[in-house]
Amino acid sequence: MADTAPANAQVPQQQAAQIQPCKYKTGKTLGAGSYSVVKECVHIDTGRYYAAKVINKRLMAGREHMVRNEIAVLKKVSMGHRNILTLVDYFETMNNLYLVTDLALGGELFDRICRKGSYYETDAADLVRATLSAVAYLHDHGIVHRDLKPENLLFRTPEDNADLLIADFGLSRIMDEEQFHVLTTTCGTPGYMAPEIFKKTGHGKPVDIWAIGVITYFLLCGYTPFDRDSNLEEMQAILVADYSFTPLEYWRGVSNSAREFIKRCLTIIPSERMTSHEALSHPWIADTPVKEGEDLLPTVKKNFNARRTLHAAIDTIRAINQLRAGGGAAMIHDGASARDPAKIVENSRPVDEDVMELDSRGNGRGQTEEMIREQERRIRETQAGLWGQRR
Incomplete structure (x- = not known):
């Protein structure tokens, strides 16, 4: 990526990249996105801890404008409001771009x-x-x-x-x-x-x-x-x-x-x-x-957990449907475990929605505990039957 600069400089679109060695040591992963990973990091000289958004240059090819934009925005508002995450540093190494921010521990x-x-x-x-x-x-x-x-x-x-x-x-x-x-x-x-x-x-x-x-x-x-x-x-x-x-x-x-x-x-x-x-x-x-x-906690917590359970169940059922429709071979060829439907690859065959049905997301609002247990039971039975057939 050519249009980058250290944190204390402007970010002109035609400026060549300034490559420098990483001055932070990264630790555990805090989160991940489609083209980046957020890691805990420590400044080698000061020993202070931060969060580093590590962006892979290869994965970002053609989308560099998103990074330039994020840097420009963060630079403009950093340290200006107590409820906005502060950009501490920005630099790049040979393989990655780094946006170093406050570490939100809460x-x-x-x-x-x-x-x-x-x-x-x-x-x-x-x-x-x-x-x-x-x-x-x-x-x-x-x-x-x-x-x-x-x-x-x-x-x-x-x-x-x-x-x-x-x-x-x-x-x-x-x-x-x-x-x-x-x-x-x-x-x-x-x-x-x-x-x-x-x-x-x-x-x-x-x-x-x-x-x-x-x-x-x-x-x-x-x-x-x-x-x-x-x-x-x-x-x-x-x-x-x-x-x-x-x-x-x-x-x-x-x-x-x-x-x-x-x-x-x-x-x-x-x-x-x-x-x-x-x-x-x-x-x-x-x-x-x-x-x-x-x-409100009992209601909010119940509905949030039910929603999360239902969405996870839908993902599992879709994966199982893909396997039943013949997607299992594609999974194996792509190096994913055939026993782990969560790892189904995006380019597998289309889902056969008629193989098995599950309550829709729209019906996920305020599910009863009985509804959740019934969905989980159906998933376990389907998984057991599927894996039993494939042995």
Whole structure:
């Protein structure tokens, strides 16, 4: 990659790369993406620990603009807001690009919630307020994040009062305020994407507010508002804002103010959506009542875990269907274990959806324990029968 520079320099697109030896020692893996891995690292000279996003140059061939963009965004906002992950260093070696950031030791947002002893609506409002504050800062600096989701919200430390951090700016864009700032690239995570992204009519700052609405809904019940059987159906629901506060048993303890906040975020027409500063002034965010009302943790935790179990089950069933349809040979030839359906390769034969059916993602909302156990039983029986037939 030629268009790179160290952290204390500008990033002109025609500047040749400055190659230098790695001054960090990497440790355990913290996460992984399609073209990068995030590792814990220590600065060899100072002994300080950080997180390093290690990007493989070979895997990034043709997508270098994503890295340049992430660097430019992080450099512009680093150290400017307590709820934004700080870029500490940037450099490249012969084989990799390195983005070194603060080490967020507190874990992901929803994992943290599930470990709590209790969780109230006011706790959700606090989390949304912190996120909105950072988003308002980004918007004030002409930056759209475009990929806000719980997985990109991390805590700085394990302490209860730790700062919530917005991370991963790989899909952000610095917007030139003097130009007509609309973005037409389809990007992001489908369930959190705004209608205008799918329409490809141009989009800007309002897409982050839409994502805030989806996150808020998720924080209050444990599932997302547009979860459907497929990405296509999910997109169709998003385009017409087809969602509701159901089942009622999971929303009975949520205030009307919270619901109204979500509605103001999940507005189809971008210009009618709240701005980040208007959202910060909304009564649900601006007013900070004492913790009272219903403990949402049992519902949120149950629905989140049921959703995670169902999605994992669907992945397993799809893999088993592929094996039954003849994909097993492809797996073996690609070096994957035929006894591990999770390792099925992407270029195997199409799934025969009629081989075995499973409750759809849309029915994953608020599953009962009996439903989950029945699905797991069916998977175990199918796996046992499949592996028995192949011996």
